[in-house]
Amino acid sequence: MASVKPSAPERGLVFRIGAVLSDPAWRLTWRNVFLPVYCKACDMRLLTEENGFFCPDCWHKAPWIDPPYCPLCGKPHDRMVGLGNAPNFPCAGCRERPAKHITRILAAARYDGVVKQAVRLFKFQGKRKLAEPLAEAMRAHVEREGGPAAAYDLLIPVPLHRVRLRERGFNQSLLLLQELLPLCPGAKVDESLQRIRPTVAQSTLKAEERAANVRGAFAVVGDTVKGRIVLMVDDVVTTGGTVGECARVLRRAGAARVDVLSAALARPGMRLDW
Numbered sequence: 226m227a228s229v230k231p232s233a234p235e236r237g238l239v240f241r242i243g244a245v246l247s248d249p250a251w252r253l254t255w256r257n258v259f260l261p262v263y264c265k266a267c268d269m270r271l272l273t274e275e276n277g278f279f280c281p282d283c284w285h286k287a288p289w290i291d292p293p294y295c296p297l298c299g300k301p302h303d304r305m306v307g308l309g310n311a312p313n314f315p316c317a318g319c320r321e322r323p324a325k326h327i328t329r330i331l332a333a334a335r336y337d338g339v340v341k342q343a344v345r346l347f348k349f350q351g352k353r354k355l356a357e358p359l360a361e362a363m364r365a366h367v368e369r370e371g372g373p374a375a376a377y378d379l380l381i382p383v384p385l386h387r388v389r390l391r392e393r394g395f396n397q398s399l400l401l402l403q404e405l406l407p408l409c410p411g412a413k414v415d416e417s418l419q420r421i422r423p424t425v426a427q428s429t430l431k432a433e434e435r436a437a438n439v440r441g442a443f444a445v446v447g448d449t450v451k452g453r454i455v456l457m458v459d460d461v462v463t464t465g466g467t468v469g470e471c472a473r474v475l476r477r478a479g480a481a482r483v484d485v486l487s488a489a490l491a492r493p494g495m496r497l498d499w
Contacts, residue, residue: 262277264278264279264280264283265278265279265339265342265343265346266279266280266283266338266339266342267280267282267283269282269283275358276358277354278343278346278352278354278355278358279339279342279343279358283339284339284358286338286339287334287338287339287340287362288334288335288337288338288340289333289334289362289366290332290333290334290335290366290490292311292312292313292370293311293312293313293314294313295313295314295315295316295319296313296314296315296329297315297316297319297323297324297328297329297330298316298318298319298324298329298330298465299329299330299331299332299462299487299490300316300490301335302314302316313370324469325473326469326472326473326475326476326483327465327468327469327472327483327484327485328482328483328484329484329485330462330465330468330484330485330486330487330490331363331366331367331370331484331485331486331487332366332462332486332487332488332489332490333359333362333363333365333366333487333488333489334362334488334489334490335489335490335491336461336463336489336490336491340359340488340489341489343355343358343359344359344460344461344488344489347359347397347460348393348397348460351393351394351395353395353400356397356400356401356403356404357404359401359404359460359488360401360404360405360488361404362488363401363405363486363487363488364404364405364407364408367408367486368408374408374409374456375409375410375411376454377409377411377412377454377455377456377484378411378412378413378453378454378455379412379413379414379415379449379450379453379454379455379456380402380405380406380409380412380413380414380415380455380456380458381402381414381415381416381417381418381450381455381456381457381458381471381475382396382398382399382401382402382416382418382457382458382459383398383418383457383458383459383467383468383471384396384398384416384418384419384420384443385398385420386420386421386422386423386424386442388423389420389423397460398458398459398460399416399458401458401459401460401488402414402458405458405486409456412456415449415450415455417445417446417447417449417450418443418444418445418450418457418471418474418475419443419444419445419446420442420443421442421443421444422441422442424438424439424442425438427439427463427464427466427467432464435463435464435466435467436464436466436469436470438466439466439467439470440470442470443470443471443474444474445474445475445477445478448478448479450475450478450479450480451478451479451480452479452480452481453479453480453481454480454481454482454484455475455480455482455483455484456484456485456486457471457472457475457483457484457485457486458485458486458487459485459486459487459488460487460488460489461487461488461489461490461491462485462487462489462490462491463491468485468487471483472485
């Protein structure tokens with residue numbers, strides 16, 4: 226039986242449909258018709274590709290850290306009613322007990338609300354695309370506060386032990402770091418900091434147990450950090466035990482300075498023990 230060739234009008238219709246389906250301007254519309262995506266926080270249908278997990282309203286209302294906050298540990302201060310936009314100033318804990326190994330911590334948000342939800346989806350459910358909006362918030366925080374992004378020589382992710390890396394399939398800190406590369410165009414990615422023994426998840430331990438848990442868990446291979454200004458990237462800073470131990474090892478290996486940039490800061494009222 227002879228095949229019937231489509232007529233010219235039919236071929237033209239197929240072509241136009243194909244053009245519409247491949248047009249980026251229509252792609253989101255078609256996706257929302259056939260494969261709708263909803264905000265993980267409020268269940269509203271997402272009508273933008275800026276963040277494929279949370280709607281703009283929920284993301285805007287996230288617990289972002291704004292001034293005034295401690296310029297050393299990053300913890301936000303209580304709002305000062307009637308004083309307008311108060312400048313940043315050191316918290317009592319940092320004035321009484323300055324950090325030994327970390328110069329400053331910058332964090333984009335408090336580990337709460339949609340940011341906590343985003344980090345958990347990213348870290349524990351493998352939603353790697355969340356690295357982009359989280360890193361964008363980190364970048365915006367540094368740029369808004371006039372951080373010394375151009376001063377860094379090396380960008381170093383907080384490492385995972387090889388067993389944890391094999392289980393998870395990725396290092397969330399490294400994914401965030403890769404998204405942050407445009408922030409520090411002159412800096413190099415360095416992975417000489419390694420986790421040499423497995424540790425219990427810090428989130429399962431009491432504050433007093435966390436320092437002991439990570440003590441001796443890290444080492445620096447080679448001498449690439451010697452004399453360098455380092456920006457260490459992490460997803461969440463809790464008590465500061467992990468980043469503090471990493472910074473201690475980096476400074477012992479010759480790093481001139483270690484700063485920390487994190488997506489979130491947990492329990493902002495705590496006292497970080499570095």
